[in-house]
Amino acid sequence: xxxxxxxxxxxxxxxxxxxxxEDSTTDTRIVVxxxxxxxxxxxxIWIGAAEGESIRRALDTAVTPRPMSHDLIKHFGExxxxxxxxxxxxxxxxxxxxxxxxLENKGVTRTIDARPSDAIALALRCHTPIYVTQDVWRRRSGxxxxxxxxxxxxxxxxxxxx
Amino acid sequence: xxxxxQVKGLMFDPYNNAYIVILRDEDQSEMLPIWVGKSEAGAxxxxxxxxxxxxPMTHDFMKAYLDAVNAKxxxxxxxxxxxxxxxxxxxxxxxxSEYTIDSRPSDAIALALRSQAPIFVNExxxxxxxxxxxxxxxxxxxxxxxxxxxS
Numbered sequence: 001x002x003x004x005x006x007x008x009x010x011x012x013x014x015x016x017x018x019x020x021x022e023d024s025t026t027d028t029r030i031v032v033x034x035x036x037x038x039x040x041x042x043x044x045i046w047i048g049a050a051e052g053e054s055i056r057r058a059l060d061t062a063v064t065p066r067p068m069s070h071d072l073i074k075h076f077g078e079x080x081x082x083x084x085x086x087x088x089x090x091x092x093x094x095x096x097x098x099x100x101x102x103l104e105n106k107g108v109t110r111t112i113d114a115r116p117s118d119a120i121a122l123a124l125r126c127h128t129p130i131y132v133t134q135d136v137w138r139r140r141s142g143x144x145x146x147x148x149x150x151x152x153x154x155x156x157x158x159x160x161x162x
Numbered sequence: 163x164x165x166x167x168q169v170k171g172l173m174f175d176p177y178n179n180a181y182i183v184i185l186r187d188e189d190q191s192e193m194l195p196i197w198v199g200k201s202e203a204g205a206x207x208x209x210x211x212x213x214x215x216x217x218p219m220t221h222d223f224m225k226a227y228l229d230a231v232n233a234k235x236x237x238x239x240x241x242x243x244x245x246x247x248x249x250x251x252x253x254x255x256x257x258x259s260e261y262t263i264d265s266r267p268s269d270a271i272a273l274a275l276r277s278q279a280p281i282f283v284n285e286x287x288x289x290x291x292x293x294x295x296x297x298x299x300x301x302x303x304x305x306x307x308x309x310x311x312x313s
Contacts, residue, residue, distance in 0.1 A: 050201030051220070066247065066266045069202075069220050073227055079261045080254075082231050096217065103230055110230045118223045 012088060012131035015043060017120060020056040031055055031120060033130070043132065043140050045097055051117035058124035070121040077126065081105060087119040089132040092139050164239060164282040165192060169271060172207055177302065183271060185240075185283060192288050194240070196248055202268035209275035221272040228277075231256065235277035238270035243287045 015033040023030055029052025033043040047055075054070050056062075067075060077083060082105045091098040099119035103110045114122075123130050132140075167185040170193075175182050181203030185194040198206070205221045218226060228235065233256040242249040250270035254261045265273075274281050 048201070050199075066249075067264060067269075068266075069224070069269050072252075072263070072265050072269050073224050075263055076224075076227060076233070076254075079263055080231060080233055080256050082227075098217075101223075101227075103227065105231055112223070112226045112230050113218060114223050114226075115217050115219075118218070118220050 010134040012133060013037070013137050015089075015130045015132055017055065017059060017124060017130070018042065020052045020059065022052075028052070029055075031117070033120075033132075043137065045116050047115075047117035051115070051121060054121040055117065055124065058121060070118070070125055073122055074125045077103075084122060084126045084128045085109070086129050086131060087114070087123045089116055089119075089130075089136050091133075092136050095141065097136070163285045165285060165288065167192070167194065167281050167283050169206065169210060169275065169281070172203055172210065183268070185281065192283075194283055194288055196240070196267050196271075197246075198268040202266075202272065205272040206268065206275065209272060221269070221276060224269075224273055225276045228254070233261075235273055235279040236260070237280045237282055238265070238267075238274045240267050240270070240281070240283040240287055242284065243290050248287070 014036040016036055018032040018034050021030045021032060023046070027049050028046050029049055031045050031047055031052065033045070035041070035043075054068060057064065057068070058070070064071070082103050085102050085104050087099055087101045089097055090100045097116045099114045099116040100111050101114045101119050101122065103112065120130060122128070165187050167187050170184045170186040173182045173184065175197065178197065180197050180199065183196045183198055183203070183206060185196065186192070201220075205219060208215060208219065209221070215222070233254050236253045236255055238250055238252050240248055240250045248267045250265045250267040252263045252265050252270050252273065254263065271281060273279075
């Protein structure tokens with residue numbers, strides 16, 4: 001747990017979170033990520049409703065009256081002096097994505113296994129860069145889903161206004 | 163004064179479409195219901211039933227985060243009740259210092275169950291809780307609503 005995962009020789013690709021889309025047919029959310037280097041292809045990950053709403057709140061910089069779960073994790077870091085230098089989407093197996101969250105404290109880096117939704121929800125709150133490996137980027141699903149996505153968004157306009 | 167309590171069960175509240183975590187003290191003389199959301203109830207339920215999901219859920223991730231830096235949850239305390247909102251504190255030790263962090267009770271309880279940390283409730287909260295409201299809620303309850311209560 002205390003050893004950082006070995007880096008592949010290929011550089012990581014930095015991503016930003018575009019938005020969270022509602023998939024009302026399955027009560028899940030789709031988090032849409034795009035590359036910071038200007039390439040237009042996107043990356044989509046299906047996540048749970050609660051995690052999706054947490055990411056949406058972070059994007060909107062919404063302040064809730066009580067700290068929500070990912071706010072609490074951020075507060076742990078603030079109290080203990082632990083920072084999150086980066087999160088990386090490291091693997092995909094049978095359509096399940098895996099993420100690694102890097103923690104740093106007093107010059108020591110540790111990594112923890114996470115679902116991408118928790119990694120992204122925490123990264124947005126800590127202003128931490130989000131990366132994906134070249135391998136996972138190549139194996140991503142939904143490469144031609146932009147048209148489908150815009151259809152879904154139009155359909156869900158009512159549902160998105162919360 | 164604080165009283166140690168245990169999670170006795172989780173119930174679905176069909177009237178509010180929410181879940182209720184039932185806390186009880188050891189001699190069963192005091193009870194505290196806490197209304198929580200669906201995902202928080204799920205997090206508490208997985209810990210109560212000792213289920214390890216294939217991927218770490220949010221509170222497993224929270225626990226892994228604390229484990230990774232050697233921070234330990236010593237206890238959690240439900241500290242206040244204000245206009246039907248409950249407040250809790252998480253007590254941590256880290257590098258010989260103690261830290262107290264503000265939390266919702268649902269997160270604190272989900273984390274305490276995963277950390278084998280005791281759950282305490284301020285006596286003022288037990289006194290302050292609107293028993294009237296809960297009694298009324300209980301009266302409206304049908305027998306089938308009790309299906310989800312662990313004994």
